[in-house]
Amino acid sequence: MTLRPAALAVSLIAMPALSLAQDAIDRKVDALLKRMTLQEKVGQLHQLSGAEATGPEAAKRASQNSEIRAGNVGSVLNIKGAKETREAQALALQSRLKIPLLFGLDVIHGYRTVFPVPIGEAASWDLEAIEQSARVAAREAAAAGIHWTFAPMVDIGRDPRWGRVMEGAGEDTHLGSKIAVARVRGFQGAALGATDRVMATAKHFAAYGAAIAGRDYNAVDMSPQQLHEVYLPPFKAAADAGVATFMNSFNTLNGVPATGSALLQRDILKGEWKYRGFVVSDWASVKEMVLHGYAKDLSDAAVKAINAGSDMDMEGEAYIAHLAQAVKDGKVPQKNVDDAVRRILRKKFEMGLFDDPYRFSDPQREQAVLADPAHRAIARDVARKSLVLLKNERNVLPLAKNARHIAVIGPLADSRRDLEGGWVVSDVRGEVVSVLDGIRNGAPRAQVSHAAACAPGCATAEGFDAAVAAAAKADVIVLAVGETWDMSGEAKSRTDIGLPGRQTELFQRLKATGKPVVAVLFAGRPMIFNEIADHADAILYAWFPGSEGGNAVADVLFGDYNPSGKLPATFPRNLGQIPISYAQYNTGRPVVDEKDIVYRSAYIDSPNTPRYAFGHGKSYTEFGYSGVQLDRTVLRAGQTATLSFELENRGKVAGTEIAQLYIRDMVASVVRPLKELKGFAKVHLQPGERRRVTFTIDRDTLAFFNSQLKWGAEPGEFKLMVGSASDDVRLETTLHLQ
DSSP states (O other): OOOOHHHHHHHHHHHHHHHHHHHHHHHHHHHHHHHOOHHHHHHHTEEEEOGGGGSSOHHHHHHHHHHHHTTOOSEEESOOSHHHHHHHHHHHTTSSSOOOOEEEEOOSSBSSSBOOOHHHHHTTTOHHHHHHHHHHHHHHHHHTTOOEEOOOBOOOOOOTTSGGGGGSOOSOHHHHHHHHHHHHHHHHOSSTTOTTOOBOEEEEETTGGGOGGGOTTOOBOOOHHHIIIIISHHHHHHHHTTOSEEEEOSSEETTEEGGGOHIIIIIIIIIISOOOSEEEOSTTTTTHHHHHTSSSSHHHHHHHHHHHTOOBEESOOHHHHHHHHHHHTTSSOHHHHHHHHHHHHHHHHHTTTTTOTTTTOOHHHHHHHHTOTHHHHHHHHHHHHHOEEEEEGGGOOSOOTTOSEEEEESTTTTOSHHHHOSOOOOSSOOOOOOHHHHHHHHOTTSEEEEEOOSOTTOOOOTTHHHHHHHHHTSSEEEEEEEOOGGGSSTTOOOSOOBOSTTHHHHHHHHHTTTSOEEEEEEOSSOOBOHHHHHHOSEEEEOOSOOTTHHHHHHHHHTTSSOOOOOOSSOBOSSGGGOSOOSOOBOOSSOOSBTTBOTTSSOOSSSOSSOSBOTTOOBOSSOEEEEEEEESOSEEOTTOOEEEEEEEEEOSSSOEEEEEEEEEEESSOSSOOBSOEEEEEEEEEEOTTOEEEEEEEEOTGGGOEEOTTOOEEOOSEEEEEEEEEETTEEEEEEEEEEO
């Protein structure tokens, strides 16, 4: 980036000022450390759940309060609200050194205003919208006294059986890294300490998304090259963006629990990456190393976790019970404890908690912020950007607002809770707009009839006849089906990712009426729905779209918003294809012709291709790609190449296209994927408008980790591909690297 003289002067002033501020905080931390006893230091590494602190269990509440007053707690999670956090903070200020608490909470996709689940937001490919969503979530959470969110989850997920794909950005490393940075910026802002922002957490470190068989908490076994190339980059991007904390993961990685992995935490994160934040365990993951068979008891688990670089023990009770004695016995170097405490205290100073421990706990601000109507408007905008139009036969969409009769059918048609998805944290939530509400809002003059047909799980067909009768009288059927909110998320792995219960049968009955059927699918993961994919007239994938989900769906159904979402994950045809990703490697026997699969790398009962590819998503207009150019065909040391092309809106309505750049390294020392996403551009065009779109390519764009884990680009030929999806390449050219 080229700085103008004035900007350069500001930059030169700002950098020393920032460094001076950090130095001042470091001096304060060191001074405080010298005053602390070993037990007080260990207390800073202890995080407990405060849910019971305001609950009915008086004895447990009294015990927790006593520990806080004694300085044996550094952080509390699951207390929220300005009044409640202020009361808990007052307990900490009764301790000898009056070190304030950090209040943490899983604010994953909104606090009171619920935004689309993270994989849904990722489908927007809109970094500004994703950052804004995190900003609103941070503003609401901070107003409720929260300092710290356990988000974003930046795990790469290529197995849709794993329920936690809901919390991430999908399968791609490049897109996932960009979204990780956007979310960190949204949560934290330019610097820690603003009372409308919170500390963010990059989780789960590392490779949790590759759990074997898609079963949550399961082991992970992968090559170091795959780890560094696919799974670590989003974490590195978050670290470079200044994320305040990391959270380690539940899984073992090549036989070692991540919580006890010095490779991950000391060698890579704190060593190679020079990370200055702190690492918190996942819930009781220190203690769980005993169950893994990696530690013989809780004391051994504490020793192995702290020595490996896990700084704070979340609800494991291992550090507070055993760490001080382990230091005295020489099993844990004092420097390891001091390093962990220093990292935690530094964040408390950066958040301004030593200056004013109650600065986030302001009931008046809480009331005003949580009632801000602007948040609902932002949630609606983000939700409609997340919707993906998978199919639109004969342009059945958009629906006419003057339609005579619309039948809104299905177990999720008038559901509200299911549109929010998992990880909804506020006790008082705004009214959720259902699909039925949204359609009635969007077409007030139409006759809108409704029949649920079955309960959300759709276990029986008891209401099918009534639903079919209602649908037969309508001009068009909007069918709302999919997962319920509690079928995706943590501990929600599924061996069958099809539509629940008898929802497919309901679709078949409605299709038999001969009326057009528009399917609106809700889920926190890619699902398999072949019958609907084959026979529905239109399909809108809505994910779990949040508080304004029904209005957002209606905006798209009636054409008030032209859909622009693209899939951030591959949708398989069947379970046998899983795990599946667009970034496949070629074999020595690739399928060249689907009609000739004899002794080829193929299935005998299914095509290799997915049902819907990564990057797929339709619009109400058509986009043309043409005129690809490279300003140089040979890239030498120190140079960049610019690829450009013409993007044209060839339809009759304005629309937004997400143009995608893929590369393929044709010959390398390590076999490279057939396609790798390396750039994307979200471009809005009026009807007939043309615009030249450019991508800049440098050596880093072409680089990878080789078998010795060395990062670099190798000379040779690279295919550059531009298109509308990973399986819809429109333009190709070739670049040679010298």
